[in-house]
Amino acid sequence: MNGLLRLAWKHARFHRLRSLLLVLSLGIGFSIPLATRWMTADLQQMLSARAESTPLLMGSPGSRVDLALTALYFHNQEQQIIPYKFYDEFTQSELVNSIPLHLQHSAQSYPIVGTTLDYFSKRNLSLQSGTMPRRLGDCLLGENVATQVNLHPGDQLLSDAKGFLNPVGDLPLKMRVTGILVASDSPDDQAVFVDIKTAWLMDGIAHGHLGQLQASQEQILQQDEEAVTFGKNVLNYMEVTDENLSSFHFHGNQSTFPLTAILIYPLGEREGILWEGRHQNRTDLLVVEPLKVIQELISLLINIRQVIDTVVLALGIVMLILLLLLGGLSLQLRKTEMETFHAMGASRLIRVQLIGLDFLLLFAASVPVAILLSWLTASVGKPLLFQLLI
16 A cells, blocks of 8 residues: 555656646635635624623614624714713613713724723723723723734824814814723724713813914914814814813713713623513613624524535535546546556556545645635635624
């Protein structure tokens, strides 16, 4: 057998181009279903874990899917807002703990999440370096954000401007980075976290003495007691410092201030059933069980995999037919070689074993190629598939 294996190896080496093409073809064919299963398994685990850690959501009436994707993955920052009074209402409940979310702003295209310190304990997020936000204008970075923008505690990050003409309330906020979170392999790695009041500051609800705003009278388009509007050629920002912190104040009734969603954590199974029963028929709020919504997305994911598997099966049948044809052609091309083996006294079984070892070597060589291609495809395809679903 060792002699036959050596002959098969020398034959494959002699026909390098043919062997390489066959190995690549087999590797690609095997890698497609393997990569699909790796991607779908990872996504199912990630989607389910995120949803299971959030028992209930509340937000503006509308799409259940949009609300779940916004609150869990910070996907859609155009979600309708709800007033802060609902959060006040739920914090007085003896059945649940609630966490507010404000998702209307971004910094370098990363979502800015306005929330409370309870969010980090519920998500099991810890600090890699620095401290939690300590005052208005502070922010905390997810690990990926910190790596991509190369920021560290003590540095500053500017929020994205929303318009061409900048009224003071919509000016970018220059935030102080106080800490970096440990990587959690979740959407939290791709987010910037601030206190709810800092998010409201970016909404323009709070005002203060902004020493950075310097412009000539020709650059001021409009001015009154509460706001100044500058032309688009003036690049300015808001910044909260220790010196001007006491000058910032909020306008209006806090109960009307905007939130995007509220995360609900029942104190127990019985409490959760009671609380959901009390609020599920409300018309001013939408109650969502994230796990049910994500399971619907996972079923879509499984359907996509089944379609891919069907296509791969059809391609596999075609590939098998081609391999059989190739084997037949190989026997014809190696007819003289087989006659030589016969003349040397080699039995028919030996010749069949030699041809079989030729194909076995090709299959064996295609395995690492298939694994490598599957890993590369999954690495590139998983984020794309995640974006497609989310």
